Amino acid sequence: MKLTIYNTLSRKKEEFVPLHAPNVGMYVCGPTVYSDVHLGNCRTFISFDLIYRYLLYLGYKVRYVRNITDAGHLEGDRDEGDDKFTKKAKLEQLEPMEIVHKYTIGFHEILNIFNTLPPSIEPTATGHISEQIEIVKKILDSGYAYETSGTVYFDVEKYSKDFSYGILTNRKLEDMLEGTRELSGQDEKKGRLDFALWIKANPETLMQWPSPWGAGFPGWHLECSAMSSKYLGNTFDIHGGGMDLQATHHTNEIAQSQACHHVAPANYWLHTNMLTVNGVRMSKSAGNGFLPKELFTGSHPLLEKGYSPMTVRFFMAQSHYRSTLDFSNEALLASEKGFSRLMEGYGRLQKLTASATSSIETAGLRAKCEDAMNDDFNSPIVISHLFDALRAINLVHDEKETISVTDLTELKLVFSTFIEDILGLKSEAETSNGNDAYKRAIDLLLNMRLEAKQNKDWATSDKIRNELTALGFEIKDTKDGFEWKL
RNA sequence: GGUACCUUGGCCGAGUGGCUAGGCACCGGUCUGCAAAACCGAUCACGGCGGUUCGAAUCCGCCAGGUACCUCCA
Structure with missing residues (x-):
């Protein structure tokens, strides 16, 4: 069975064919570093870590680019006022870059605790201002943007005459126009769906750069077009991100890249689903976000106790990345017990003694797990196969069944490959040594x-x-x- | 209002036309001085109504409930 991936563009599973095998280019939208990452953010990056790990297992040479958004991300949709970093910096009386640095470090610490592999390149928006300005120039040249007193807007209606603007969400322009509110009198935009590529700065704006249109800062979507094309080429294999980015951020990103480079930016678009609490999406604005620290210590009011990082990672791997996952104390407790049983069995496997023959069937395990992962990275099925094999391990351990040397060797290898290398789980057996x-x-x-x-x-x-x-x-x-x- | 998606056993969560994932809990058993832990085993399901089909949790229609996006959010 070959790897198939659910592509948001086609709304179905497609066989994965890289542009330049064995090389694979993958771009994932990273965090905006103006506050602590919550668990919902983590889920996306843990999901893509699983995908990255499996692509590596298949032998692909993956260039995994995940950005840090550290400029240009505004509050609200007015294309004016302070960006999130400036706002926070004023609040905390710090430099914007102190805010950026602080939360970037926090982000890395948390992802490290969750045992995710670092991306190949982690570029920042502030480090690619000139590249972004170049893109704005090219889009202006191709006629899909216009400047109004220092701010450059993308002309969505003009673009949609030549390309499908709503390709990612399967929406028609007319329907999208209906959903937007009327323009207010002061708005400088021509069309209701137009969005800013470059935003004019006020004199007191803390983060601003010179440009052909005067001092300003880049629009939020622009950095991803600039950095993905710089490091992966104008067209690359996989573009990923959370489902919440699909309608606005990714839609605009495709439009920008297409208008600038005259080709579609990515062949496969992957979107991870949301983490929910009591059925409602976990988000910063809703105020129902769990901080990883609250989870580890159990200090959150909805939790009875703390849960370890690997328990949480296992909990996430037990659901498919495209399904919503509901977060509750009860569900975590179940995962904690299941994970601990799996890892104890994994430890028991190492001590098993082989017999001349096998009385149990374990030889097909690798193929079954590969089939599951090849089916759009279905980690819950992988885990169910591992639990089936766990029963066999325990029976051999209890001397009710036997296993041959060949089968035992392969079983050990499959367990370590799928548990550690692909699912990214590791034993949390006490590592304290000073006591x-x-x-x-x-x-x-x-x-x-x-x-x-x-x-x-x-x-x-x-x-x-x-x-x-x-x-x-x-x-x-x-x-x-x-x-x-x- | 527009556009999608979802509804699986006590809980979580896979599964897209026939072969009843898996985990947790519960129950029974093994082990044990008694426990605990561990292990083994069994039970329990597809929101409602109608349709297509030899056969539907899986396809179609209607209804009910829920969620997301359309405005910053992974």
């Missing part, structure tokens, strides 16, 4: 309990166990001793 004294104290107590047990002194044995349990320790008796964890 030897305390660990030895617990061991000491439990050894005393073991002695009591051997003497059938159940009162002492139960007392030690019950009091440690009350302190939050989990005590497990095993055949030859004990195990514990906090």
Whole structure:
């Protein structure tokens, strides 16, 4: 089975054929770094991390470009006033670039905690001002833009005579025009759908650059057209982003790139679905966003406890990237237990002893997992196959079934490949190393309990166990001793 | 108002015409001094109504409920 990808352009799954195999160019819209990333943002980047990892597994040489938006992103749709960074900078009495730097660092820290691979290139909007100005010039030259007192607008109605403006959302221009509000008297735009490529700055605007049209700053959509074409070419393979960017940002981006380069920018458009809370989209403006830190510590009011980063990553991998995923304490609890069972089985697999023959069927696992991933990156199905194999592992462990050396070797390889390399999950077994004294104290107590047990002194044995349990320790008796964890 | 999408067992979540994903919970069992943990096993489903079909959770129509986009948001 070949890799098929759901393409938003065609609204169906298509076989993936790169322009220049084995090279693949993938551009993903990154964050606007004016505030902390919330979990919904993380979901998109974790989804594309899965996609990136699987493309690498298939042997593609992927150039993965994910931008940082650090300029030009306005509040609202008026094409005037302060950008988000300036606004925040004034609020916190900092330089805009201090805001940008602070939240860029935070973004990287969080994605690192979620075990995502860094992109090949992570360009910033402020680092590509001249490239953006060049694009505006070219669009003006080709006649799809006009300047009004220092601000340059994209002429949507003119563009849509030659190209399909609503191609990504399957909408007609007339329908889109109906959905927009009337222009107010002061508006400088000719058409209601026109958007700004370059915005004139006020003297007090903190982030501004000189341009042929006077001092100003780039429109939000422009950076992606500039940076994707610079690093991936005028037409590249995959363009991705959150579903919320589809209607406006990506629609405008396609129009700009097409008007500038006279070719469609990307062959496959991928959109990841939203994370919801009680069925409603998690978003900054709705104020229902979870910060990763609130999740790890459990400090959010909707959570009963904290959940580890890998639990969350597993939770996300259990749903398909194009489905909404509802976030709740109950769902996370279920994922936490499932993930821990999977990882314990993965650990058990390493200690399995092989027999002469296999009494169980595990040989087809890799093909099944590949088929699932080839079907538009269906990670939930991969996980279901892993759990099926887990049952086989446990049966061999319990000596109810046997496995041959060949099958065992392959099984280990498939597990590590899919769990670690593709799903990006890793064991969270305690990594604390500076607490030897305390660990030895617990061991000491439990050894005393073991002695009591051997003497059938159940009162002492139960007392030690019950009091440690009350302190939050989990005590497990095993055949030859004990195990514990906090 | 316009345009899409969604509705699966107690919960989460795959699945697009026949072969009942998976996880969690619950229940039964194994193990254990008793527990816990672990392991094994079983049960439970396709919003409602109608249609197409030998056969529909899956296709079509209508109805009900929900969500998203059309305005900044991954």
